Amino acid sequence: MKLTYQTIIQNYFHRFQAEVSMAAYSVSYPGRQHHLPPEFYRIWLFHEGAGTLQVGGRSVEIKPGQLMLLPPGAFQAFEAKADTRIGLYWCHFQASIGDMDMFDLLQLPISVYPDDREHIVQLFEKLIAACRSPLLTRELRIRAAMFELLACFLECGGIQESTLRAIEPLExxxxxLAYIEAHLAETMSIDDLARLAYLHPNYFIGYFKSIVGYAPAQYVNRRRLELARSLLENNELSITDIAQRVGMQNHYFSRIFKQYIGITPSRYRQIYNEAPKREEGTEGTE
Structure with a gap:
């Protein structure tokens, strides 16, 4: 996948918010049908049994090990087969990512089959326990388990670059972003960037931030510093050369790098180069 698409999607996930309302394990008995109000997202793991799920105009067969992500906005109902019962881990949550619903835009599948089913069960158990916990840290544990579940679903379901190319704001x-990547050593104006998106400069700044997650100047600096960090991991270039590669004066580069990373460029290179030696030395003493 193109770096530019990766950047957009990762920045969306960086801003992703999910508010879990409830999580539990339930059993549905043979022949019983459930009609579900589509007011929030649902993530389900069918643990045992079989049946049929109706989502909008689609019918999906339910099987054990199936992990499902069901969006709001479409009629949903499921029914256990006459000779079996369904054991279901489930979670209800509200989700938002900026101004667009990324789940809809990515055209994700309704269901996937994770390779490590036991891991998904463990995540649901952690989520259920966290929802029932009286501890002050419960929200952190809820989000940790919830985000891990969503990450597993997305990794199984896949995000296709062809889908991203069809989304006008991302296109x-x-x-x-491709222009920025190619001109990190140069001065870039808002007018130049806005022209590429066919937008007025005054509108472009807010539009860019709503899609990418940062104002244009912030994003350019972040990409310059990320490039600088990768160049520092190679000893072929001096720090002065690296500063030039990312379009910064040497003194400004050192100051902004320390502000972003927490240490100076020279110290970063030293730590990076020493890490393998430390590991080799530790390995040799065992």
Whole structure:
């Protein structure tokens, strides 16, 4: 996948918010049908039994090990087969990512089959326990388990680059981000970037931030510093050369790098180069 698309999606996930309302394990008995109000997202793991799920106009066969992500906005109902019962881990949550519903835009599948089913069960058990916990840290544990579940679903379901190319806001930003990547050593104006997206400069700044997650100047600096960090891991270039590669004066580069990473460029290179030696030395003493 193109770096520009990766950047957009990762920044969306960085801003992703999920509010879990409830999580539990339930059993549905043979022949019993459930009609579900589509007011929030649901993530389900069918643990035992079989049946049929109706989502909008689609019918999906339910099987053990199936992990499902069901969006709001479509009629949903499921029914256990006459000779079996369904054991279901489930969670209800509200989700938002900026101004667009990324789950809809990515055209994700309704269901996937994770390779490590036991891991998914463990995550649901952690989520259920966290929801019932009286501890002050319960919200952190809820989010940790919830985010891990969603990550597993997305990794199994896959995000196709062809889908991203069909999304107009992402396609506009792809041109802009590709230009930024190619000109990190140069001065870039808002007018130049806005022209690539066919937008007025005054509108472009807010539009860019709503898609990418950062104002244009912030994003350019972050990409310059990320490039600088990768160049520091190679000893072929001096720090002065690296500063030039990312379009910064040497003194400004050192100051902004320390502000972003927490240490100076020279100290970063020293730590990076010493890490393998430390590991080799530790291994040799065992």
């Amino acid at each position: 506009k930003m792809e041109r802009v």
